[in-house]
Amino acid sequence: MKAKRIATQIILTICYALTTCVFVGCVDDVDLEDQFNETRKLVLYARLCPQLDTTYILLSSTKLLYGGDSGDFPNISDAIVELSADGDHWMRAPYDNVHRRYIITNQEFPIVEGGTYHIRASYPGYPDIAASCTVPVTHDVGFLFDTVAVDHDSHWGEIYNWPHKDVYVQWRDVQGEGNAYALKSRRPRNIMHEDEDEGWIIEFSGWQYYSEWLYEGASEYEYISDEGRDGAQMRFLLDADIYEYDDWDDDDDEPYEYFLFFLDKGTYLYENTLTEDNELNFLLLEPLHTYTNIENGFGLFGAFSMIRVK
Numbered sequence: 001m002k003a004k005r006i007a008t009q010i011i012l013t014i015c016y017a018l019t020t021c022v023f024v025g026c027v028d029d030v031d032l033e034d035q036f037n038e039t040r041k042l043v044l045y046a047r048l049c050p051q052l053d054t055t056y057i058l059l060s061s062t063k064l065l066y067g068g069d070s071g072d073f074p075n076i077s078d079a080i081v082e083l084s085a086d087g088d089h090w091m092r093a094p095y096d097n098v099h100r101r102y103i104i105t106n107q108e109f110p111i112v113e114g115g116t117y118h119i120r121a122s123y124p125g126y127p128d129i130a131a132s133c134t135v136p137v138t139h140d141v142g143f144l145f146d147t148v149a150v151d152h153d154s155h156w157g158e159i160y161n162w163p164h165k166d167v168y169v170q171w172r173d174v175q176g177e178g179n180a181y182a183l184k185s186r187r188p189r190n191i192m193h194e195d196e197d198e199g200w201i202i203e204f205s206g207w208q209y210y211s212e213w214l215y216e217g218a219s220e221y222e223y224i225s226d227e228g229r230d231g232a233q234m235r236f237l238l239d240a241d242i243y244e245y246d247d248w249d250d251d252d253d254e255p256y257e258y259f260l261f262f263l264d265k266g267t268y269l270y271e272n273t274l275t276e277d278n279e280l281n282f283l284l285l286e287p288l289h290t291y292t293n294i295e296n297g298f299g300l301f302g303a304f305s306m307i308r309v310k
Contacts, residue, residue: 041297042076042129044121047267048303050111050135057081057093057102059121062298075100079123083109087118087132111303113137119301129297136179136262136305141171143260143309145238155240156218165242168235169214171260175231180268181224183212183238184306185256212258214238223263223271258310266293267302 046057059076081102082090091109093102111117114137120130146168152161173179186209214221214236221236263271269291292298 040126042079042121042123042126042294043297044081044119044129044131044294044299044301046119046301048111048117048133048135049305050106050113051306052106054103054105055083055093055109055111056099057104057119058100059102059123061123061126076123079121081121082119084118084120085109085115090120111135113305117303121297127296130295131293131301133264133266133293133301133303135303136264138262138305138307139174140307141174141260143169143171143307145169145258145310146235147242155215155237160241164240166237167239167242169238170233170235173226173230173232173234177226177230178265179226180263180265181226181234182222182261182263182271182304183214184209184259184261185212186210186259187256209259210256212238223268225268256310257308259306260309262305262307264303266291266300267304270300270302 041062043060043062044057046055048055059079059081060074061076077095077097077100081093081095083093083104084090091104093104093109095101096103113135116132116134118130118132120128122128148166148168149163150160150166151163152159153166154160155166169183171181211222214224215238216236224234224236226232226234270293273290290298291300293301
């Protein structure tokens with residue numbers, strides 16, 4: 001599967017180079033002076049989760065494309081960042097110099113499933129920003145891992161003609177609701193590799209979460225919507241070609257815990273556009289616009305809830 005992806009990327013890169021050569025002679029000089037009126041805006045990223053004990057809020061800003069800006073996007077540490085559960089009463093989140101985030105604990109500001117929350121931030125020289133989101137409700141969806149022993153099948157167009165196991169995941173979508181899901185795994189910090197991204201650990205309150213790719217036919221999913229299959233049985237391939245003598249459920253070398261995430265629509269749209277943009281950013285195509293729900297700014301104020309499934 002990986003080799004197939006690499007081959008596809010090589011072919012597309014060659015097509016991009018050839019197309020560039022064809023059109024480069026057709027480009028006229030363009031005078032950019034006074035053509036752009038850029039305004040710096042704040043960028044906020046935060047996710048709420050009732051099952052985690054702390055909310056981390058990252059605040060940064062855009063940079064001027066034609067203003068000579070260079071270097072990293074620094075965190076803004078002295079802004080006013082506030083949260084509200086009703087839009088009338090606000091609680092200010094202090095900045096934590098260690099984590100370089102604005103933080104607030106669930107004890108100070110409780111997050112509950114089904115609750116709608118608001119955020120706002122202000123900083124001199126930038127337009128004020130605001131957003132809101134509703135935390136999804138978890139359900140007992142009958143989630144299970146189904147390990148199937150086979151000796152002949154096909155995955156991604158390749159024949160697997162030897163004894164092996166395939167691992168599927170399945171659950172029943174909640175009928176009458178618009179739901180989005182993700183399967184995530186995590187393992188304790190003390191057994192992580194030193195080069196793993198500390199930022200993700202911070203975002204998820206002391207744990208590193210890994211996205212698990214699920215497969216349905218030739219399509220692969222990282223974030224799944226129930227659009228077009230409300231109330232349906234969701235079944236996806238998680239892992240293929242496990243040796244017959246291996247026991248996937250009791251693999252001591254992979255001490256992961258698995259969680260089913262219930263995502264709000266904003267998080268689903270944001271993560272999907274990020275995934276698609278990363279896959280297509282080297283093509284000669286119109287760029288994808290990353291989803292944002294931040295009024296007068298950019299980023300995401302989203303929410304998810306989670307249940308442990310293994």
